Amino acid sequence: MLATKLYAPTLREVPSDADVVSQQLMLRAGFMRKTANGLYSFLPLGWRSIKKIEAIVREEMDRASAQEIMMPILQPAEIWKESGRWNAYGAEMMRINDRHDNEFCLGPTHEEMITTLVKNEINSYRQLPVNLYQIQSKFRDERRPRYGLMRSREFIMKDAYSFDVDEAGLEESYKSMYDAYTRIFNRCGLTFRPVEADSGAIGGSGTHEFMAIAEAGEADIVYCTKCDYAANIEIGKPGIMKQEEEALQELSVVDTPNATSIEAVAEMLNLPLHKTIKAVVFSIDGKVVLAIVRGDHEVNEVAVQHAVLGSVEPEMATPEELEKVGLTAGFISPVGLQQTEEFTIVVDESVMETYNVCGGANKKDAHYVNINPKRDFNVEDIIVAPIRLITKDDVCPTCGGSLEHAKGIEVGQVFKLGTKYSEALQATFLDQNGRPNPMIMGCYGIGVSRTLAAAIEQYHDENGIIWPRSIAPFEAVIVPINAKDEALMSTSETIYSALQEAGVDVLLDDRKDRAGVKFKDADLIGYPLRITVSKNTLENNEVEIQIRKTGEALSCAIDSVATKVTELLQNL
Amino acid sequence: MLATKLYAPTLREVPSDADVVSQQLMLRAGFMRKTANGLYSFLPLGWRSIKKIEAIVREEMDRASAQEIMMPILQPAEIWKESGRWNAYGAEMMRINDRHDNEFCLGPTHEEMITTLVKNEINSYRQLPVNLYQIQSKFRDERRPRYGLMRSREFIMKDAYSFDVDEAGLEESYKSMYDAYTRIFNRCGLTFRPVEADSGAIGGSGTHEFMAIAEAGEADIVYCTKCDYAANIEIGKPGIMKQEEEALQELSVVDTPNATSIEAVAEMLNLPLHKTIKAVVFSIDGKVVLAIVRGDHEVNEVAVQHAVLGSVEPEMATPEELEKVGLTAGFISPVGLQQTEEFTIVVDESVMETYNVCGGANKKDAHYVNINPKRDFNVEDIIVAPIRLITKDDVCPTCGGSLEHAKGIEVGQVFKLGTKYSEALQATFLDQNGRPNPMIMGCYGIGVSRTLAAAIEQYHDENGIIWPRSIAPFEAVIVPINAKDEALMSTSETIYSALQEAGVDVLLDDRKDRAGVKFKDADLIGYPLRITVSKNTLENNEVEIQIRKTGEALSCAIDSVATKVTELLQNL
Known part of the structure; x- marks a missing residue:
């Protein structure tokens, strides 16, 4: 064209x-x-x-x-x-x-x-x-x-x-x-x-x-x-993250005024996040569902839904729903809580492997320290399931390799x-x-x-698109430096015909614009190959072929352009 | 396939x-x-x-x-x-x-x-x-x-x-x-x-x-x-149909009780239709438009619209509209009528070339005989235009040839x-x-x-479709008479491969149905060519090729089927 x-x-x-x-x-x-x-x-x-x-x-x-x-x-x-x-x-x-x-x-x-x-x-x-x-x-x-x-x-x-x-x-x-x-x-x-x-x-x-x-x-x-x-x-599916075993310390309550996020609590008590647990409360099918993960993990809503066999996507519980089941927003942990018809507790597997961690005391401005889930949760009464999002610190569940x-x-x-x-x-x-x-x-x-x-999204640079050959609008563009120059145009047309015959989907940029404009457009549109026809190279019966993807430019004899282009395209 | x-x-x-x-x-x-x-x-x-x-x-x-x-x-x-x-x-x-x-x-x-x-x-x-x-x-x-x-x-x-x-x-x-x-x-x-x-x-x-x-x-x-x-x-565009000139007879009124169609009047008065004129009344852009054509012609609504420079398609005038301009439905002619702001008269060119014709007397149950339009119409006051539909009695407006x-x-x-x-x-x-x-x-x-x-619609018979080759779903179908017979299937597959290689868009009917069912389907679906593989012809290393369009069947050696099919398709 x-x-x-x-x-x-x-x-x-x-x-x-x-x-x-x-x-x-x-x-x-x-x-x-x-x-x-x-x-x-x-x-x-x-x-x-x-x-x-x-x-x-x-x-x-x-x-x-x-x-x-x-x-x-x-x-x-x-x-x-x-x-x-x-x-x-x-x-x-x-x-x-x-x-x-x-x-x-x-x-x-x-x-x-x-x-x-x-x-x-x-x-x-x-x-x-x-x-x-x-x-x-x-x-x-x-x-x-x-x-x-x-x-x-x-x-x-x-x-x-x-x-x-x-x-x-x-x-x-x-x-x-x-x-x-x-x-x-x-x-x-x-x-x-x-x-x-x-x-x-x-x-x-x-x-x-x-x-x-x-x-x-x-x-x-x-x-x-x-x-x-x-x-x-x-x-x-994240695996279970174990922590080094510790002697179980005595559960006690500390004052944490206004520390409603686990990050604030950890900072206040100078604890690493993985030594804390955090709570997220959902409403699923009319039930209040308390989900617990480690402070350094995130809750996977879909996993929570599956864990409670929910029929709809979880929504965040409203303050009214929290109140109805007696939860104090910002200071929640499963310690001392019981499940009811309308209240379910789901704890992530990795939480069960923690020792002496910090979590909400279920009253305002207070947290427990030295929670030991296996000791302090009503373990008969809670659902333990993999409900955290997998992280890059996890290993591949299939082969144990590292994850991205x-x-x-x-x-x-x-x-x-x-x-x-x-x-x-x-x-x-x-x-x-x-x-x-x-x-x-x-x-x-x-x-x-x-x-x-x-x-x-995958193939571009600051100058424009870099098409994979198979879905490029044209596989190659021929750019005569000066469309008013008859020798350049005539060579360009020869190459154009040769490429068409070779089955290459090619565009001939016969516009009378400056070369700079044409080059900029070729880069922007992103043809895999650009064949530049200029006086300099024509003297040697050659043209320049530039590969958009690598920027690489190579000289090519005019009568072997079709062969060369076909060969280059096979690798793009 | x-x-x-x-x-x-x-x-x-x-x-x-x-x-x-x-x-x-x-x-x-x-x-x-x-x-x-x-x-x-x-x-x-x-x-x-x-x-x-x-x-x-x-x-x-x-x-x-x-x-x-x-x-x-x-x-x-x-x-x-x-x-x-x-x-x-x-x-x-x-x-x-x-x-x-x-x-x-x-x-x-x-x-x-x-x-x-x-x-x-x-x-x-x-x-x-x-x-x-x-x-x-x-x-x-x-x-x-x-x-x-x-x-x-x-x-x-x-x-x-x-x-x-x-x-x-x-x-x-x-x-x-x-x-x-x-x-x-x-x-x-x-x-x-x-x-x-x-x-x-x-x-x-x-x-x-x-x-x-x-x-x-x-x-x-x-x-x-x-x-x-x-x-x-x-x-x-119909030409002007002339009638043989006659001496102008005197205009007179005859009783035509209940004869509201021109066919009824012609029968009653024993006149040929072309010796009558008929009226159709439209409403166009709020105006009442009286259109007159010969009794043996039909009004072309689009031509009427163009004649009065109407901006919308004509609709039939209502009884109220007729009454408003003083017209008596079933007994209308332009004789004695005048155009007004809200009433236009359009007369077909061929009507002006008639002599001593019959038309409405503009009162109930009465018609004029011996209307001579050039004499009896207010010719200054009417629009004369080609407003009739062209008929097979007309000649080609370009070359004078006969029309279909x-x-x-x-x-x-x-x-x-x-x-x-x-x-x-x-x-x-x-x-x-x-x-x-x-x-x-x-x-x-x-x-x-x-x-x-x-x-x-153009290409079918009582058995089904007869596709032009270019838009047939498949160009040819191969029908082994018995799909359970290995020799027939093996030959069919050989032919199938040969045709595919020759670029023919071909279907192999490998269903285990009876031959009659497959033939019926082939005719119904309308593949241009049917290649029948049966024991009888196989003995001579031949198959039968049937052309859907003509019904013609010909024998063909198995190893030249591709050549023959390609040749036949070129003419379909």
């Missing part, structure tokens, strides 16, 4: 409301424009990259025997009411009435729709397994759309749904998608980890999130530096749904014995537009 | 609510399923064909230097209010509020959006022309969705928008799209005509509709059997918009003299899903 024919308006200034690098660069480099809060238009460059990601997704989904279909964006409310999600979904689901006042939503996802689609068509185990997918715009009315494509209101998603006869079949479908996703994100050039994640409110028996590692990510993850272990921090923490952008998720939707919507098949069974489902999502943003 | 891996549930019965052949066949053959009124899911076979159409559209749009982008489906109300279409669009536009109560619509089209997108980016004549397109789901809340994909509420459309510096530029952009559309529909294998059409309410200076000729079409078109002339019947009438499915439209949107939304550029000018726009649509339906 010729740059003079390309609609790619670049911006000099960073837009003031762009809050992450990928958004800033996509706006500056002319990849997209903002239409309204959380709504973006893709311009030709951005759309080229999106189409390349889509093509990779299609190839790998097809290779995994999934079949592409297309369901409507408009979904009738009835099926969501049948599954119980019409109310459960809340304000994030965009709802619309048609001219006859029938209710619809704009699909945020398609579990109900796909289940309805197949339920009258698949009747026998002989027709299973089936895996159907689509690539489509999805809608979620985020309360606060932000981070550009990473949390927008209309976004491109690949969603797939598998149907199997039994759990073993689901395992196979799941594994097949897991492997396809691994290939997809590898081919997109992302640095990523599939991490164990929480199945949360959606139910189901297992899930992995595919996390692109990036500072701008919204998820906290932990991964092993030695083995494959990786988990969302919410689900990372990182931020991740969730670019994909694979999910064992089980029978939640097939039961709600009566999607059954007859098994080999002629008995009806609900189909066993899995669902598998990829954020296509978010993958684009994640790649930029 | 293997049929056992393909999700393609066929139906034995024609669904009762399917009102056109394309809809019936797409449901029966497992191309799509109905989700709700006017909403369809494409299954793998249907989606394969849609993607083939999309690929053709992309190739030809790119060849015409248009660039693909993607704008959001959700569009803010503000831009539609600026253009004045927020109210004008009516109930067909689906409207939705977000959680903060901001108003949006689901894009039925994107003129406002694209104009807003480019208006701050294109500032100079040097950046023009630009042509941007997208392929996207569009939404129109039809009062009565019907005809399957031909009038659905969510449909796939390719919409393109061109921006030029002047009318000459627009002409070029328009021509380029016109040619691209011609190539696209030719490549899709459609029988079609680009027809002149009415620019209607949308404004602009010219438009062609691309009409696929088919009985199920909703549009009436007329085309020349000798030259390229073709027009929507609404815009087809046909029904057409509108699969595409090209439109010269001019400055309607660039002026409303202030999309200006600086010309060579540094003066701001509104950009000159064109817009160009293709109904992608409708094109699929149109192809089936």
Whole structure:
């Protein structure tokens, strides 16, 4: 393609409301424009990259025997009411009435729709397994759309749904998608980890999130530096941290006026944080839940929810709820407390391995010192569970290696749904014995537009984007230093033809702008290779090829540019 | 692909609510399923064909230097209010509020959006022309969705928008799209005509509709059997039909009790219809408009609207409106009537060439005989214009050849918009003299899903679909007569590999069903070629190739199947 024919308006200034690098660069480099809060238009460059990601997704989904279909964006409310999600979904689901006042939503996802689609068509185990997918715009009315494509209101998603006869079949479908996703994100050039994640409110028996590692990510993850272990921090299983055994001292109360945080208490009493315990009080399913971790640890809300078999996400308890069960905010420990119908105590495993620690005295302005949990808690009466967040001082639960923490952008998720939707919507098949069974489902999502943003978050420098070759809008750009110079243009065109013939996706920057402007744009847009055609090198029948990723520049004879470029691209 | 891996549930019965052949066949053959009124899911076979159409559209749009982008489906109300279409669009536009109560619509089209997108980016004549397109789901809340994909509420459309510096530029952009559309529909294998059409309410200076000729079409078109002339019947310009001159007889009144239609009067008075004139009364922009055509002609409402420079589509006048201007329904002619501020008379050109005709006497149960318009109408006071629909008795306005009438499915439209949107939304550029000018726009649509339906309307028989090769879900199917016979399966697989290597898009029907079932499905789904592998022919190292379109069957040596299939496909 010729740059003079390309609609790619670049911006000099960073837009003031762009809050992450990928958004800033996509706006500056002319990849997209903002239409309204959380709504973006893709311009030709951005759309080229999106189409390349889509093509990779299609190839790998097809290779995994999934079949592409297309369901409507408009979904009738009835099926969501049948599954119980019409109310459960809340304000994030965009709802619309048609001219006859029938209710619809704009699909945020398609579990109900796909289940309805197949339920009258698949009747026998002989027709299973089936895996159907689509690539489509999805809608979620985020309360606060932000981070550009990473949390927008209309976004491109690949969603797939598998149907199997039994759990073993689901395992196979799941594994097949897991492997396809691994290939997809590898081919997109992302640095990523599939991490164990929480199945949360959606139910189901297992899930992995595919996390692109990036500072701008919204998820906290932990991964092993030695083995494959990786988990969302919410689900990372910490081991038990032991402390050196000590002789048990006598429990006593000390005055700690106004020291309502464990940090303040530790400072006041000159104690290290790991010699303290701290309390966080939640409200879960109408119960007050007291969670206890070491002063140097943090509570994992999801683990607390699981420990008490909670059906909803924990919320912080209100002052009224604390009062109702007799707790004194800021000065709480389990010492002397009993569980009741409406009050549960959950203590982290590592707390049980502490000696002579300090914790709340359950009255205002006072703390206990020399708490010894095994001695001082009503151990018959409390739940002991791993409810702290895993830290970098923990070791890998799989291999004992050391752990790293990182931020991740969730670019994909694979999910064992089980029978939640097939039961709600009566999607059954007859098994080999002629008995009806609900189909066993899995669902598998990829954020296509978010993958684009994640790649930029990972690959950029102060001058612009550094595209992985596979999803770059063009693989190479040819820059004649002076487009008015006929010799330069003629050589550029020769190279352009040779590269096209070699199957390289190439742009010829035939604009009459100064070389500096073209170089700046090439760096900003981030073509993997730049081929500079200038008088100096032309004298030797050579051009310069610069690699965006490394900055490395090398000379190349004009008639071997195609070979050289092809070779270089293979390693980018 | 293997049929056992393909999700393609066929139906034995024609669904009762399917009102056109394309809809019936797409449901029966497992191309799509109905989700709700006017909403369809494409299954793998249907989606394969849609993607083939999309690929053709992309190739030809790119060849015409248009660039693909993607704008959001959700569009803010503000831009539609600026253009004045927020109210004008009516109930067909689906409207939705977000959680903060901001108003949006689901894009039925994107003129406002694209104009807003480019208006701050294109500032100079040097950046023009630009042509941007997208392929996207569009939404129109039809009062009565019907005809399957031909009038659905969510449909796939390719919409393109061109921006030029002047009318000459627009002409070029328009021509380029016109040619691209011609190539696209030719490549899709459609029988079609680009027809002149009415620019209607949308404004602009010219438009062609691309009409696929088919009985199920909703549009009436007329085309020349000798030259390229073709027009929507609404815009087809009839010539003046002369009648043989006669001596003018004396005007007189005859009783015609209860004869309120011109057919009844003609019968009562034993006159041929062309010796009568008839009246249709409209309400346009608050005026009563009396339209007069010959008794054997029909009024063209669009022509009437143009004749009186009406800004809205004509509606039939109410009895109250007739009364207000003193007209007696069923007995109206212009004889003795005068135009007023609120009453206009429009007479078709051919009426002025009649002699001694019969028409209403402007009183109940009475008609004039021997009306001679040039003598009896207040000729200074009436508008004479071509306001009748063109008939098959007319001749081609371009070459004088004979005309054919046909029904057409509108699969595409090209439109010269001019400055309607660039002026409303202030999309200006600086010309060579540094003066701001509104950009000159064109817009160009293709109904992608409708094109699929149109192809089936054109190509089918009592057994199923007969796909043009270019948009068939698979180009060929291999049917081993008995999938349990290892020799047949092994030969089938050999042929399958050979065809795949030759680049043929082929399905191997490896299902264990009876041959009859597979043949029926092959005919229903409509693969262009069927390769039958049976014991009989295998003895001679041959298979049978059947051409769906002609029914012709030919023998072919196994090792030359790939060559033969490739050759046959080239002519399909």
